[in-house]
Amino acid sequence: MEKYLLFTPGPVNVAKNVQMAICKEDICHRETDFDCLLQSIENKLLKLFEIKTIAYYRAVVITGSGTAANESILSSVVGNKNILILSNGEFGERLFNISKIHNKNTFLLEFAWAESLDLEKIEAYLQKHQIDIVAMVHHETSSGMLNPLEKIGALAKANGAMFIVDCVSSAGAEVIDMEKCNIAFCSSSSSKAIGSYSGLSFVVGKTEEFEKLKNLPIKTTYLNLYKFYEFIKTLSQTPNTPAIHLFFALEQALINILNEGVSNRYANIRRKANILRQGMLNLGLKFVIDQTKMCSVLTTVYIPSHINVNIFRQKLRNKSIIIYEGKGCFKNRVFQVGNIGELSFDDIQFFLDTQREVLQSFNHTETKTIVSIKKENLNSQLMDCQN
Numbered sequence: 001m002e003k004y005l006l007f008t009p010g011p012v013n014v015a016k017n018v019q020m021a022i023c024k025e026d027i028c029h030r031e032t033d034f035d036c037l038l039q040s041i042e043n044k045l046l047k048l049f050e051i052k053t054i055a056y057y058r059a060v061v062i063t064g065s066g067t068a069a070n071e072s073i074l075s076s077v078v079g080n081k082n083i084l085i086l087s088n089g090e091f092g093e094r095l096f097n098i099s100k101i102h103n104k105n106t107f108l109l110e111f112a113w114a115e116s117l118d119l120e121k122i123e124a125y126l127q128k129h130q131i132d133i134v135a136m137v138h139h140e141t142s143s144g145m146l147n148p149l150e151k152i153g154a155l156a157k158a159n160g161a162m163f164i165v166d167c168v169s170s171a172g173a174e175v176i177d178m179e180k181c182n183i184a185f186c187s188s189s190s191s192k193a194i195g196s197y198s199g200l201s202f203v204v205g206k207t208e209e210f211e212k213l214k215n216l217p218i219k220t221t222y223l224n225l226y227k228f229y230e231f232i233k234t235l236s237q238t239p240n241t242p243a244i245h246l247f248f249a250l251e252q253a254l255i256n257i258l259n260e261g262v263s264n265r266y267a268n269i270r271r272k273a274n275i276l277r278q279g280m281l282n283l284g285l286k287f288v289i290d291q292t293k294m295c296s297v298l299t300t301v302y303i304p305s306h307i308n309v310n311i312f313r314q315k316l317r318n319k320s321i322i323i324y325e326g327k328g329c330f331k332n333r334v335f336q337v338g339n340i341g342e343l344s345f346d347d348i349q350f351f352l353d354t355q356r357e358v359l360q361s362f363n364h365t366e367t368k369t370i371v372s373i374k375k376e377n378l379n380s381q382l383m384d385c386q387n
């Protein structure tokens with residue numbers, strides 16, 4: 001089968017040594033081989049997050065995609081308290097929907113997709129209402145917006161609230177300073193900027209907050225976060241049978257990042273994003289959000305009004321390039337291009353050259369089904385799609 005170049009925010013093309021890692025020997029998850037493997041992964045995760053006081057933090061690994069980590073946090077830390085979800089896109093909405101299932105006192109402060117979180121509104125809300133926990137997405141993948149961890153963390157702290165963050169599409173690409181930003185728990189997944197296969201997720205949290213979960217009501221069996229903590233603390237194991245070979249792959253992906261150097265990794269991803277973005281601007285394309293607000297992982301781009309995004313994707317796929325389409329209110333209006341995983345600078349140049357050819361191949365009669373969206377109209381259109 002031909003190799004695809006995954007210009008997506010994940011899953012990604014993985015390194016050769018990550019591919020090889022899943023071919024390792026068979027081990028039992030109740031033997032010391034696995035204990036050592038999990039210990040090694042936990043240590044490396046804490047290094048990736050550049051935690052200074054390692055003794056105060058733990059990381060647990062869950063067999064399940066990023067949603068599993070989010071659901072384990074949301075079902076395990078709230079108890080009967082009040083949780084406020086901040087949302088400015090699809091994944092903020094998902095946090096709200098997950099929380100509603102488990103927590104009757106779930107509140108939502110919603111902003112339009114691709115709109116920055118309004119700090120004044122958030123502060124006013126927190127001052128007016130008794131909120132015990134604030135949750136948000138770091139990199140809102142639906143628009144590419146990077147939300148401000150430090151500022152929201154400070155607001156949560158000033159109002160006596162715990163801060164939890166979905167870092168599924170930012171961990172491994174952007175700085176997440178849990179200590180400085182007052183983050184109690186954050187979630188992420190193996191398959192995005194971490195550079196491994198999909199199927200594992202993890203939660204990094206403060207040890208004292210993990211300890212407190214012991215006294216809270218149990219709302220799920222498989223995703224009980226306290227149980228994951230208890231097992232790693234006492235046995236360096238997982239409560240249920242883990243996808244062992246994915247753990248080998250995750251360990252290798254973390255070794256790769258640490259060998260490269262965490263800040264070098266961030267800089268390399270940003271360099272790729274910059275080249276990709278400049279190349280797309282040179283082709284006359286326009287971005288949905290300002291570059292200063294973007295995460296370094298992906299770029300959300302308006303599809304020119306005479307082009308059908310499905311056909312555009314198909315033509316790129318014929319050249320072995322995979323990109324994303326916009327979802328929700330961005331459907332048929334945007335496409336998304338990621339720059340993580342094993343994509344070389346040559347791959348990026350190939351993408352830009354191919355994209356130029358594909359854009360030129362469209363003529364105005366080929367398809368006319370798309371609603372044109374002009375940048376200056378964005379705000380009103382986004383408001384429409386929220387209603």
Ligand SMILES: Cc1ncc(COP(=O)(O)O)c(C=O)c1O
Nearest residue numbers: 065066067091139141168169189
């Ligand atoms: C920010 C964010 N949160 C959660 C998820 C859900 O992750 P998964 O599909 O791995 O369950 C995604 C997936 O793209 C995401 O980007």
